[in-house]
Amino acid sequence: MVLPAAGTALAQDPPKELDRVTVTGSLIPQTEIETATPVMVISAEDIKARGFTSVADVLAKSSFATGGVQGAQTSASFTQGAKTVSLFGLPPGYVKYLIDGRPMSNYPALYNGSDTFNNISGIPVDLVDRIEILPGGQSSLYGSDAIAGVINVILKKKLDGGVFTIRGGGYSEGGGSNFRASFADGWTSADGRVSVIGGVQYEEKNAIWGYQRDLTKQYNQNGLTPPLASRDTLVAGYFDSYHFLDPANCSNLTGLFGGTTGLQQRPGFGDEYYCGSFYTPGYRTLANDEKSTQGYLHGTFDINDNLQLYGDVLYSHEETKYHVGSNYTWWGTSADFGYFWDDALGDLVNLQKAFAPEEVGSRGFRDNMGKDTSDSLRVTFGAKGTFGASAWDYDFGATYTEYKLKENSFVVYADAADQFFTDRVLGPQLGLDPLYDTYPVFSPNYAAFYQPLTPDEFASFTGRITSHSKTSDSMLRFQVTNATLFTLPGGDAGLAVVGELGKQKWNYDPAPELLNGEIWGLTSVAGGGDRDRYAVTSELRLPIFNPLTVTVSGRYDSYDASGRTIDKPTYSIGLEYRPIDTLLLRGKYGTAFRAPTLSDLYQGESGYYSSVIDYYQCAQRGYLPGNTDACPRAYSERQFFGTQSGNLDLKPINADVWSAGLVWSPIDRMSLTVDYFNWDIDDEVTQQSANALSLQDYSCRAGIDDINSPLCQQTLSQVTRNAAGNITEIYTPKINISNQKLEAVTAAFNYGYDFGRFGDLSLRTSFTENLHHTYQQYAEDEVIDLLTNAYWSSDPKRKADGSLTWSLADFSATWYVNWFSETPNYAATNSPLGYGAANARKLGSYATNNVSASYKLFEGMEVSLMVNNVFNRMPPYDFSYLGSSGAPYNSYNFDVYGRAYYLELRYAFGK
Template structure:
């Protein structure tokens, strides 16, 4: 049975979950399931699949597709998100399977690839944003772990996630849901309306759905853990330096004649005179509560429209069409820590001849000898090199405070598919021909400080006119600031005049034409009918990122951006063969060839897999699969524009001239062994694909009726991962070429000499480090899943479901000369848990149902273990205890067509484990990639059906 709208048939509808008894399972019609192109009647094949149904989503209290996937036991990796202030994609949502890169997951909606998010994860990686999928329209989600490129092509290294939307409905369903958090913030409301109808002769089937959701943000000040600087750290809580004058020579200078008296109304009346021992004058003006002025959860308004339709043209042909449209507006705030002004970006340090005699005090011996003559010291110019910095308070932003200065991400995404499928006459050959277009448009509307107006304002009101250059170096401007004005709030009108919004625009698109032919009864073998599927596809992909010009020309204060864009054509051919050799043994083989072509290069890659299913008895399956997977260079990897950074490197060549070779660097003078340079990174059009070898073995056992247990072992060996070229390796190669160890005229030497720039004195000043294929990764994991249902008669029916994942081995090597890093034991490189599990027990009787759901993950490293390369041997380093949270749902149907639900997520209001290794300077003393501080959430939901579903 090929269900209506098989579409591109990557992984189409399978009503396999409808089978509730062993007898029914034996008589299932053939359907196409995720992990195969060929219809089969087997519920379990050589590839393990975790299925989460719409009923599971409802019962477990999940509020979005993002929650479903991030709570999965497979999702052991921490990710950046709404809690990661000032990250590149704070407004997007994603997940990491088994701790691998988020970009290694292939996302499908009804078997068709999702559009890539236009902005880049961590500023460099292409990924998918999963926040815009209408959860009320989801029929089920299937997670396929392991490399699957032989069927699904590029990106399917960690696994495949297929989100299958509803296809048929009779009548109309209205669903209303409202929620709130017991700790405050995050109030939400969601309404969805779906309607399905069929023609009288059942030739036409149409389903239309609409979902709209609105959610308030959660601010840091609404949670005890984040409203102020850490009061439970190893050091005392330290106030933020909201108004600070600091000297290049002697650290803090306190120059406020009012002793912070003019600032006591700022940040909600919390700013006052603060002291930090050991830092110059030690005094400054600050607050303990500035960490609370950032969002932990994004404000969100989203609307999705979904339409699915089929029309039976004749007995052998069906036409189909699908449209999914999503519009989102997300708002968030990066926080007080990133909303400030200082003299650094505009002037660097400046000289004030009225402040102290810091040169004599700090550098007297340098200028006047080891036993300085008092006359020499007296002759040194008075004054100091100073810098100013000050935060902007909510009061300076006018009514509404920080809510007036939130970043905004506005996006529109759509996917349109249309085509035809059917059967060639009376043969066993089925066909499917379809076209899909996806498009994702993003406007990042950033709140910015305009460099010209802001620097002009502070020069006019604080710094005053420039009075020449400093007497010591002749390089720094001389100012005599009005320090009383510096320690004075500005008006909301002045703040508005120097700030505003800048919009960066980006988009991705993908057009794909795909055709497939399938024969599920190609010929007969002792074990049954052999099956064959062959598919070809082709299309064009594009990506463009255009920042607001102000980020590139310096008009925006303190922030830069990277432009980029490119396009490519692609095509692929796929074949899969399923051979039931005999009753107990089935062999499946698949192969695929992908080619990606740009104006600069062509990247092509064949992949394959072989799977075995061995059933010694009806209730026991042994399975195994071996294959290859890959990820083509993304358009951003290839066409991302240049961006700069500062770092330090060993100048091997100058060290060698000083008599210290690479084996004696520890003795090389610091000016050579720790040489600061300006680096430039960019995309690389010559990148190769990332390659992986993957295999899995497992078993599925059903010892009694309604009980199944799955155990699978998975392995990845990933090579040629993309990373930034090593500056240290380039400096070493430059040394080898300049000293004649390698031929200076060779291509390797010419490239190294072109990438390492030296000044007239021969010192390194710049290094160009583009993306290259050098890193590798190895991962072994085991997964266990169990399901059991039983009918307790008058006591109702019960269902138990659980899953468990353990990463047994995870090693990473960044450069070929580096040792392998054990990511499971080296917290400096990874803070992911080794183990993760979930469990639910559900009960229903008549009109009542309830489910208790638990999500658990293993111990994780504390903060101190993550900040030093000594790992767990570092000072205060250790592990945090395992973490578990509980959800509870209660359902009641007072009427046949009405369902009422009350859901509580994080039932016991569990917060992240207390991490005493954070200092008092931390405003978020927990790992936001692993935990959140949202607390208990409660939802009320009503679902009414106007007619039969």
């Protein structure tokens, strides 16, 4: 059943008997479409008419998705080939993703290198029947992760005949040409007992490169400072800054980066000159090169009137290619030597060499793009039916999902690169420096340093490595349901009880070269583990009397990880009150949680460098905590080596969530919904504070706390001091410490009118506003207002979208608008002062428009034309970006893709 626009069912004159359906947000089949849980439904027709190109595109454009996330424009993220969304500005991992009501497997790599999440790029959009979005906490029904909301993607289950679709398109600004083809067919046996539907979708997209867009092909031409060319071939000294030592004045390098490299100058930096280009930012991808294939099969077999067997398989294969750009494709001496000493210059020196496309090979950077290959598999089979002649239904099923990821990376081998440049430029080591007796001494051949490399030379110290990762989730699920348990004055009470048993696994196995230091400028972290889980869920729906229905649900989840049990009960209560047939008042209160993810528990150790106040050493000199400003810098900014990792002792993240709203539908095909949501989230996972550990270390050593207490013994084991008593290392694992509070309001208005021979008009709109959003990372920190503190968040406060569709006979057209409110500029987001910083201000609201038109040429054949971002809107001009920026816009909020166009042909073969 394709659900109508929110609220329309309330206004129609119902028949005496309505079929009961299962709506996302409830386990009990019922006749009411609108319940205590708000649901936004996006049908397959909506997806096509609004010009959405993928499931990820659908969700990113939703008015609920107010938070920015890393995407293809990042080009150097930890999860370059994956796509996700942030509902209401909450972390991506706070969304529970379902396919046909069952959980998706997690993506093997970690979002931003630390958090587990779901990738939604591998779902075949042509085979989607509808997408249902439930905002708010839903853990009492769906378990862990359902804090921000639940997204249920429902695939097609019935087809009357074969359907073939072919689609092609591109961008008016260049790049990104794409092609998609799909075929689906269904078959039902003559007696109706066997039903099968299957489909396949293939898609490929070409990358968009920075040089294909005016805003990203070069360094910022209209910034707060003049544009600065990249320092592609640079000799930099410690005492005298830049040294320019090329007798040819960069003439040997002028053919690099498309012939744009030349002699450049930065006044105030030593000799001031170096070799570089203004156009290096253009040599990275802004949209990935992608190829994907998905296959889907679903079937049912009716054994008898009381028993049906069912099964489905969904498989996805994706290949994603991208390039991080010359900023990440370089070599230098700093990583290995720190500096080296040059007697002729009388200075500590570093070399810096960025590799150009012409040095890589005949196809430039296309020859050394990173490539992520993923394969996901989802298999479900089971049986459902009725216990004899009773009102009790059952559904017993097994689901197995797995996700495999192979990351093939182009790398520079550290030893080979060092040896190449030692032989070519540095020459033999001549001892140690005369100042510190620490740094190596060389007498370089600088003329050789200013020479371009041949592709063969470049290939001599570069290559490819492969990292593997995998997640899997197996689940047995049993549900019994009685939709007519007993009769109350308002109707039949319903009950559902669910039991689940499963096992989850995660393993991240980087290439060994990344772990043992063989790769120049890159490292990684291994990790892996598994856990068993089980859960029991119940839901009871009580129509107390005709206007009032109460729904209560409860769930108990338990996880067994490394011999430790992590468990969590959750519950909710929902109220529906219908004072009149056309008005629904609703409210819901419940608890939600997120269990510690496998990466939170089992992520391996990784290192970092930072600084901290050594409170103990400062106190020894009379500067007590709270009065350390005058403490000597050696102690007030103590450099240390940090180690971070997962933590097997983590607790669940907890949340209290409630909502209240109304649905009003005074006339047929018109509805208004308004809902308020409130979240109180505690025990969020973050890295332990090094500052807090140093402070606790002081309290223990100073006798404020008992040094023999478990707290002090644990602290002293995490803070390492040398023989002089100074901090040298701090261990900062993940802990439960942070909290968020969020309030939001959502609204939707839908209207339709039949003009007879002049056609039919349909309007659908939705709106979200975050009213209040605060965050506190550590208990000793001040509370951050994420709606006003631009340094912490650049998310818009309000977001809306809407579509207007006109249909007449065989023709239909849709105009779609997506809008969000003001966002901070670069100056505001780049300073702890936020809007108090110089040049900080807000950028104006932003909107894009899509237009589509479809025409049925003849029976079964339909042609569609779609133009997205029809006015070719680019990111708003932000004068506060510096001239050193190669992408002067916030890629979390905007993109530079511009106008896109698609032509689609759809042919239905009939029954």
